[in-house]
Amino acid sequence: MRNLIFLKIGGSLITKRKPYTLNLKKIREIAKEIVSLRRKYKFKLLIGNGAGSFAHVSAKKFKTKKGYINEKSKIGHCIVEDDASTLNRILVKELIRAGERAISVQPSAFIFCSKRKIKSFFLEPIKNYLKNDLVPVVFGDVISDEKLGCTILSTEEIFKFLAKFLRPKKIILMSDVEGVYDSKGKVIPEINKKSFSKVQKFLKGANKIDVTGGMAHKVKEAMEMTKGGIDVFIIGGKKGNLEKCLKGEKIGTRISF
């Protein structure tokens, strides 16, 4: 879709460090910003939110990514899914309140895995939402897995998968860092296939409780997303950044093939 943007809202932006606490002020600011930008620039939008201090904590406790590894894994599966959905639901509610036609779409209901690989899926609802200019809101979720019992797919992994079918124009990953930092702590403006391997060595986990792997994971997934000619941007969450990125101004780190 020519006019489609994927926007990830990092969990670290919308939650506070203390487990299960929200940054409601930031959620509301982002919601307002999205509504006003959509009115101004008339683009279609798919949002994904990270887990922040909600599901990352429980997912780490139960090692949910590894599947059913002990007698606590199944209740862990349920708790982590509930934590992930709960944050998503709060975000969707605030988007609606701000005037956005936002609608939650639960990844664990439309994706099925086998040994962490997506085996089957169902995209008709999302496609129809986008056709009608609704804003589907997905999230990193616990996915049912025929071999492991369950696993976790991060928001980036879900974006990578959805990008193949929905072909967004741009993917924007907005988080609490201003982009990908080099070894001196400066934002790297551009990463492409050539520079990727050099950059990788500077990458560290952005957040120690991020079970899905932090910045190293983000950039690896972003690099894969670019394969279809889609540019990926890693930007900070400061108000105004999103508009700059939409307008094509230099901001954060641009990752291209």
Next chain:
Amino acid sequence: MRNLIFLKIGGSLITKRKPYTLNLKKIREIAKEIVSLRRKYKFKLLIGNGAGSFAHVSAKKFKTKKGYINEKSKIGHCIVEDDASTLNRILVKELIRAGERAISVQPSAFIFCSKRKIKSFFLEPIKNYLKNDLVPVVFGDVISDEKLGCTILSTEEIFKFLAKFLRPKKIILMSDVEGVYDSKGKVIPEINKKSFSKVQKFLKGANKIDVTGGMAHKVKEAMEMTKGGIDVFIIGGKKGNLEKCLKGEKIGTRISF
């Protein structure tokens, strides 16, 4: 599945009449009862919850069942889906707290309609949950519709559809009435194909704000569910009723083919 029970928990049991108010005491009582019965009788379970004073109110306001009929329909779609999901999420959280391996499965993410008929669907996650003895919890939801934009499928309609593929042993519809009442207000113990048309004339809407049609709808859907040889029971929500129904004691109204 020989050992599978579908249980609908009526929205009227778990919410109060005032819009968006919960009957949390009842939710917790039912959650405890389910956990203890599952331990005692070792059956597999799929739960569906009604909308009660949550989504019925907004669905009526926006006429969401009819689809995109005016300029408010799309935001209505989002609000009604959010209301329906919110109540489901509260129920799932309480089931988990009571010790049940309950997991929400959002119908709008795995069902797609065309003119209110289910056109395509995705059942792998639910099937895998049941295989692993998790308890999927579905709900009456706003479903994306390729012709209408959106529509509503009630919990009963979703049960009817799922029953075809999952073949439960028994379907139990638990609500704030003790069964199907006759013209004198007495519970009719049995309805079958023969007596169905006679019974229908006594049926009135159970709840004026129920957008999905009240008791008349319930019995019609129940009659259709029995076609595969599955017995459907309409019972009251009093503590102890569920156990009686599971044990095969006479309770409420039994609907069979």
